[in-house]
Amino acid sequence: MSAHVMGERESTARFGFWLYLLSDVMIFGALFATFMILRGGTAGGPTDADIIEPFPVLLQTLALLASSFTVAVAVLAARAGKLQTMKLYLWATFLLGATFLGLELAEFINLVGEGHSWRESAFLSSFFALVGTHGLHITIGLLWLVVWLAYYQKRGMNDGMQRRLGLFALFWHFLDIIWIWLFTIVYMFGVGV
Amino acid sequence: MSESAYKKALYRYCGGFIAALVLVYAMYFTTVNGWLSGAPLAALLLGLALVQFGVQMVVFLHVFDEAKPRWTLWSIIYSFVMLLIIVLASLWIMANLNYNMHMTPEQMEQYMLEQNKKGF
Numbered sequence: 001m002s003a004h005v006m007g008e009r010e011s012t013a014r015f016g017f018w019l020y021l022l023s024d025v026m027i028f029g030a031l032f033a034t035f036m037i038l039r040g041g042t043a044g045g046p047t048d049a050d051i052i053e054p055f056p057v058l059l060q061t062l063a064l065l066a067s068s069f070t071v072a073v074a075v076l077a078a079r080a081g082k083l084q085t086m087k088l089y090l091w092a093t094f095l096l097g098a099t100f101l102g103l104e105l106a107e108f109i110n111l112v113g114e115g116h117s118w119r120e121s122a123f124l125s126s127f128f129a130l131v132g133t134h135g136l137h138i139t140i141g142l143l144w145l146v147v148w149l150a151y152y153q154k155r156g157m158n159d160g161m162q163r164r165l166g167l168f169a170l171f172w173h174f175l176d177i178i179w180i181w182l183f184t185i186v187y188m189f190g191v192g193v
Numbered sequence: 194m195s196e197s198a199y200k201k202a203l204y205r206y207c208g209g210f211i212a213a214l215v216l217v218y219a220m221y222f223t224t225v226n227g228w229l230s231g232a233p234l235a236a237l238l239l240g241l242a243l244v245q246f247g248v249q250m251v252v253f254l255h256v257f258d259e260a261k262p263r264w265t266l267w268s269i270i271y272s273f274v275m276l277l278i279i280v281l282a283s284l285w286i287m288a289n290l291n292y293n294m295h296m297t298p299e300q301m302e303q304y305m306l307e308q309n310k311k312g313f
Contacts, residue, residue, distance in 0.1 A: 014265070015264055015265055015268075018265050018268060018269070019268060022268055022269065022272040025272055025273075025276055026272070026275065026276065026279065029276045029279045029280050030279060032280060033279060033280045033283035033284065034283075036280075036284055037283065037284065037287045054221065054224070054225050058217070058221050061217050061221075062214070062217065065210065065213045065214065065217065066210070068210075068213075068249070068253060069206060069207075069209070069210040069213075069253075072206045072209075072253050073203065073206055076199065076202050076203065076206070079194050080194040080196075080199045081194075082199075170254070173249060173253045173254050174254075176249060176253075177246060177249050177250070177254075180242055180245050180246060180249065181242065181246075183217070183220070183242075184220065184238050184239065184241075184242040185242075188220055188221070188224045188238050189235065189238065191224050191225065192223075192224035192225075192227070192229070192230055192234050192238075193230070193231065193232075193234055193235045193238070
């Protein structure tokens with residue numbers, strides 16, 4: 001953050017965390033490539049256009065974009081010492097993330113309920129693997145946020161807490177960016193292209 | 194952090210969020226209402242997704258706010274080159290699979306059916 005002078009420890013931690021995120025990019029890259037290759041391999045089952053319901057996906061996207069905004073404001077408020085604002089925006093982030101995850105689970109449960117599980121075709125296997133891996137990251141992010149808030153409740157704010165909140169925000173923005181590509185390549189391409 | 198620096202950063206995030214919303218709505222309604230389809234739609238969607246990606250990276254992840262020597266930015270650039278090689282080369286190889294195995298598409302189909310009968 002430009003206005004915030006980072007200590008040596010914080011900037012090192014952030015660089016290390018970026019390297020983790022970039023290795024995660026490679027996992028998602030492999031899953032995206034697999035999905036794009038296998039999306040036509042429906043083995044007589046449903047195609048992408050058959051199973052995608054665009055409206056819930058729009059809601060998911062809006063929830064995640066909004067949560068990316070709220071977590072950015074929370075970090076900013078933490079650095080400005082506005083701890084009440086920070087707490088409010090972190091809970092907003094949590095609720096938006098939980099909404100996203102709920103909609104994704106509903107989509108998965110629907111698909112499996114209609115008999116279209118990952119076992120039906122190569123397309124569905126790669127679909128569940130790609131979307132599910134992102135959903136797993138979101139789940140871990142939500143757990144991280146809750147644990148952070150519990151520590152904050154107990155210990156209040158200090159340099160270490162500030163640093164970990166910054167790393168969480170990096171993780172959360174990163175997941176938002178991965179989702180933009182999922183939204184585009186899996187969902188919008190599936191509906192319209 | 195001064196109050197004015199706080200306000201300035203807040204406006205920056207609000208601007209980024211509004212831009213992100215506009216881009217998502219543009220992608221969604223163009224696709225769902227069928228205003229475009231096929232290759233033009235694909236090009237538009239990829240273009241808008243790239244702009245969205247840029248907005249998120251610059252506004253929320255502050256990739257250009259780093260002090261020299263910018264280790265993070267260079268790591269990101271290097272990773273994206275690797276990512277493009279993995280994804281595009283995979284697509285390229287798989288699209289030419291029949292040719293690279295010296296088979297016509299029909300022979301490939303036949304071969305795959307025989308392999309499927311053997312089970313996995």
